[in-house]
Amino acid sequence: MSITIDLSEKRALVMGVANARSLGWAIAERLLQAGCHVGFSYQGERLKGELEKLTAGYDNTWIQQCDATSEEELTALFSRVKDEFGQLDFLVHSIGFAPKAAMDGRFIDTTSDDWNTALNVSAYTLVSAARHAEPLMPDGGSVVSLTFQASQRVVPKYNVMGAAKAALEAATRYLSVDLGERQIRVNTISAGPMRTIAARSIPAFAMLYSNAADNAPLGRNPTPQEVGDLGLYLLSDLSTGITGQTIYVDSGASVVTVKPPEMASKDDTAQ
Ligand code: NAP
Numbered sequence: 001m002s003i004t005i006d007l008s009e010k011r012a013l014v015m016g017v018a019n020a021r022s023l024g025w026a027i028a029e030r031l032l033q034a035g036c037h038v039g040f041s042y043q044g045e046r047l048k049g050e051l052e053k054l055t056a057g058y059d060n061t062w063i064q065q066c067d068a069t070s071e072e073e074l075t076a077l078f079s080r081v082k083d084e085f086g087q088l089d090f091l092v093h094s095i096g097f098a099p100k101a102a103m104d105g106r107f108i109d110t111t112s113d114d115w116n117t118a119l120n121v122s123a124y125t126l127v128s129a130a131r132h133a134e135p136l137m138p139d140g141g142s143v144v145s146l147t148f149q150a151s152q153r154v155v156p157k158y159n160v161m162g163a164a165k166a167a168l169e170a171a172t173r174y175l176s177v178d179l180g181e182r183q184i185r186v187n188t189i190s191a192g193p194m195r196t197i198a199a200r201s202i203p204a205f206a207m208l209y210s211n212a213a214d215n216a217p218l219g220r221n222p223t224p225q226e227v228g229d230l231g232l233y234l235l236s237d238l239s240t241g242i243t244g245q246t247i248y249v250d251s252g253a254s255v256v257t258v259k260p261p262e263m264a265s266k267d268d269t270a271q
Helices: 021-034 044-054 070-086 100-105 110-138 160-180 205-215 224-235
Strands: 013-016 037-042 061-065 090-093 140-149 182-191 245-251
Touching: 013 021, 013 070, 013 110, 021 037, 021 061, 021 140, 021 224, 037 070, 044 061, 061 070, 061 110, 061 160, 061 224, 070 110, 090 110, 090 224, 100 110, 110 140, 110 160, 110 182, 140 224, 160 182, 182 224, 224 245
Parallel strands: 013 037, 013 090, 037 061, 090 140, 140 182, 182 245
Antiparallel strands: none
């Protein structure tokens, strides 16, 4: 069976691509392969050159700087969306940040400033971006963001980002109700650990990465391409009945608490 997805009539905004390893880029690549027109926003001038290189081979793209926490810059970004596209079909939010100090220590020591920064950048920006996108989606649309299972269970050193991801997942549910009437769907992808720039700021990432692969039913971590495939599915009309959901692409790691006995070493099982 072969299914071809033609998105040549569709327009997307992808927020938060730092380089070719970014999960936002994994989704954008799938959109571009399907012919979609894609606008990109990046936070700082530092990333402009990288994004220019990534999009160089595509003539249906444009890029614009936008710090997603700035209402002024968001207004300018969505005004550009209107000028370029007229209207919008897809919004991809692939943004996360927490101050280093909040990831290094104990969760209990999180300062109010660090809490506010992490939740503002990593969760509230989904709400504000969706609010700007809503009037540009008169024919319905689809909004997708990225989350991590540390929203549900404690992951060492993920700290305040766990709270931020819980807020992002809750926001996804509330936004799905506000926007459902207009046939705008809102979902979040819970991805397994991937080696990206953002992942480097998680102090115990190497351990987290190997544990997730060891425990996953598929015996490996998912690939960015698999995140891209799920993104394409959730954005396209293949998923028109799905909204408000957190959907996992983690090789099944989130359903396992301990390694099944047949996978454990002798030492693990010896009493
Ligand atoms: P990434 O390539 O570093 O992407 C994160 C992006 O967020 C960067 O482009 C970063 O820009 C941007 N950003 C941070 N603050 C911003 C702001 N105020 N305004 C606009 N953009 C801002 O890392 P990634 O892993 O692909 O992260 C994308 C999403 O996937 C995040 O939500 C992350 O939590 C989620 N996720 C990642 C993993 C993983 O293991 N990597 C797993 C599950 C979910 P700067 O570089 O300029 O800061």
